[in-house]
Amino acid sequence: MSKQQPTQFINPETPGYVGFANLPNQVHRKSVKKGFEFTLMVVGESGLGKSTLINSLFLTDLYPERVIPGAAALNTRKTLLWEKIERTVQIEASTVEIEERGVKLRLTVVDTPGYGDAINCRDCFKTIISYIDEQFERYLHDESGLNRRHIIDNRVHCCFYFISPFGHGLKPLDVAFMKAIHNKVNIVPVIAKADTLTLKERERLKKRILDEIEEHNIKIYHLPDAESDEDEDFKEQTRLLKASIPFSVVGSNQLIEAKGKKVRGRLYPWGVVEVENPEHNDFLKLRTMLITHMQDLQEVTQDLHYENFRSERLKRGGRKVENEDMNKDQILLEKEAELRRMQEMIARMQAQMQMQMQGGDGDGGALGHHV
C-alpha cells in the first residue's frame, strides 16, 4: 500500500484494496522515463511530397533544406545524365528525438529515394525488402544473444506507401511492391498531394484503391476496433478513421494567412488549402491514427510480422546451421594453425632472449596461452 499516493484513489481502508491498481501508473512512469521508439518507413515515387508530409506530421525539420537532386548541378551535362540513369534505390534513415510534455520519442524515418524513378523498376523494391529483413535479422540476433539488456529496436513498425493521385488507382508497381511487403510490415496506404483532386474524384479514387487492394489480396494495416468499454467519442473516431482509409493528405510547412489567422497550407491563386482542415484533406486523421495506434503498430510488428519472420528464419536456419558447422570446422583448423604459428614465434623469441640474457625466461607465461 503506497501511502504517498495522491488522494484520488480509493480510501486505503476499503477492504479488499491491495493497491496494485496503481500498477498502470508505475508502468506509465517507467515507459516515459525509458522513452518510446518508432520506426516509420516512407515509400513512394519522388515528387509525391513524402518529405514535406513527414516534416508536417511531426512538426520537425527532418529534412532541412532538401536539395533536389540534379538541381544544383544543372550546369554539368554529364552529372545530370548520370544521376538520372544510374539512380538506384537508396535507403536513408534519419533519427530524431522529439519530446512533448516530458514524453520522449525516438523517431526514425526511413526514406527510399529513387523508388519508382528508373525506367525499369523491376529491382527497385529488392533493396527495401532486404533492409526490412536486415532489421528483423538484427533483432533476432540480438534477442538470441547473451546480453539482452539494451536491444535497440530498429524494426520497421509502419510503412506509409504513397500513391500518386494522378493515376486511376494502383499502378502495377504499387501492387507488386505491396504484395511483396505486406507480410513483413504494416502498410498504410496514403494518397499524396490530395489537393489535386476534387472531393468526388477523391472518393472515386479511394474506392478504386480499396477495390484493387481487395482484388489482389493485399493485407494493409487494419485499425483495431475500439474496445467496448471505450467511450463513444473514441468509438466514433475509430469508425471515422476506418472509413477514410486510404488517407488523402496534403503536407506543408509554410504558414499562410487565411481568414485572419496563420495556418499551415498551400497558397494558390484560387484559394488556400489548409493542411489541418479536415474538410480539405485527411492530414489530421492520419496524424491521429498514427498517434493513437502507435502502440498497436508496434505490437502487430512484434507479434505478427516479426514472429513470421522468426519462424521462417529458424525453419530455414536448419540448413544454414550446417554450413556454419562446416565453417566452424574450417575456422577451428585455421585457428589451430595460427596458434601453432604464434607458439613457434614465441619459442623463437624466447630462445633469442635466453641467448641474450642467459637465464630467466620472462615470458614463460606465454606458454600458458594454450586454450
Next chain:
Amino acid sequence: MSKGQSGLGKSTLVNTLFKSQVSRKASSWNREEKIPKTVEIKAIGHVIEEGGVKMKLTVIDTPGFGDQINNENCWEPIEKYINEQYEKFLKEEVNIARKKRIPDTRVHCCLYFISPTGHSLRPLDLEFMKHLSKVVNIIPVIAKADTMTLEEKSEFKQRVRKELEVNGIEFYPQKEFDEDLEDKTENDKIRQESMPFAVVGSDKEYQVNGKRVLGRKTPWGIIEVENLNHCEFALLRDFVIRTHLQDLKEVTHNIHYETYRAKRLNDNGGLPPVSVDTEESHDSNP
C-alpha cells in the same frame, strides 16, 4: 497525339481544347478495362466545325504508356506507329496514279504530358522525348498544374526547360526551323517563357462571378481553366489551334516527313515505281 501516363488528364484536356467530346473519358475506360499490358494506340477521328471551317481531327491516345514496372522501350510501339503513317503517305505519293488529295494520317503534333512532381523530369520522359523529337513535333505540357503553387510552377518549368536543353531535346517550335526574324522572336519568347505550358483541363462548368466557366471545384476555391492567372490552358489552345496549327502541319510535312522519306529512299534504293521525284506537289496535301 497525346502521350503520358494514365490519369494525367489527357482525355479531359483534349476535350477541353476542342470543346467537344472528342476523347472517350478515362472514367468509362476504368470500369471495364485494366491498365493495358502493352502500350496501345487508339486513334479516333472526328470532324469539327467552327465559323464555316471544317476540320478533320484525329486524336491518338496511348493508354498504357509508362504504367508498367518495366517501361523499357515502351516508346517503340509509338515510334513504329508514327513511321507507319509516314510510310503510308510515302506509298501514296510515289504511286503512278496518285490520288488528288492524299489522306494525311501523319501525326502533326504530339502533346507530351509531364507529371507535375515538382522535382524534375523522369528518366522515362527524357528517353521518350529524345527518341521522338526526331520524328514528330513534341509539345511538352505539364499536366494537372493545379497541384503546384505559382513559385513551384515557375521553378519546375525552369528546371524542365533546362533539362530538355541539357539533353538536347528539341521540342516544337524548334529553333532551327524559324524562318525569319519575326518568327524567331515570337517563338523565342514562347520557348523561353511559356513552355512547357502548365495546364488544367475540365469539361464541367461552374458559376463564377456571374459567368459560367469551365473549371474544377474544390473545397477551397474554383480553378478556372481559361483564367490566365490560374493556368496556361488558354495559351496552349491559342498556340496550337489559333496561331501554329498550320505551322505544325508544315513542319511535319517539310521536315519530319522529308527526313523519313530521304532515309527510306536511301535505304532501299527507292520504292517502285522508281522515279525519284524531288519535286513534291505540296498543294495536294490538305
